[in-house]
Each structure stands twice: as structure tokens, then as C-alpha cells.
Amino acid sequence: MATIKIKQIKSKIGAPADQKRTLAALGLHKISQVVEKEDSPSLRGMIRKVHHLVTVID
Template identity: 45%
Template sequence: MMKLQIKLKKSLIGRKPNQVKTAHALGLKKINQIVVIEPNDALMGMVKTIGHLIEVQEVE
């Protein structure tokens, strides 16, 4: 199955509260932290919300 590797590239300081909560819900709290998730509709919506703060790659 395809998985997504998500890396937090920019700081959460000064961001809107919903963006900070979304990043924390994905498991991202520190810059350069990486999480690997299996995509579904809910998670893809979260990725879209903070797309300007993260870097996304496909992994197997």
C-alpha cells in the first residue's frame, strides 16, 4: 500500500490555531519531524490545510 511521509518544514509559531492543532493531530510538533501515514480522506484534508508548512512524499 502507498503511504505518505510528511515532514514539518516551517515553524508553527504565529500560525492560526486550527493549523497548529492540525499539525499536532498529524503528530508533527517540531521542525524536521517526520511521520508516515496511510492516506484517507480525513488525513488528506488535514494535509491540504497545512500544505504550506509541510513537505509530502510517497513511500512504500
């Protein structure tokens, strides 16, 4: 299965608690941190929830 790289581009300070938990579930803790995950519909939903805090790297 394909993988995607996700990079945190903005701080989670001031974000609602559910968005903070979503970032933690993605494995993101610091700005500019990059994680590589298996692509799945549930992962895409998590990215959509915090789309303003992260970016997908090609």
C-alpha cells in the first residue's frame, strides 16, 4: 500500500482539544516534524480534520 508524508506546519496552541488529539494520533508533536504513514481513508479523514495545521509532502 502507498505511504504519504505528513508535515506539521503550524502550532497546535489555541487549537481545540480534539484537533490536538488528532495531531498526537498522527504522531506529530513539533512544528516541522515529518511522519510517514500508510495511506488509508481513516488517515485521510484525520488529515482533513487538521488540514490547516499540516501539509502532505510528495
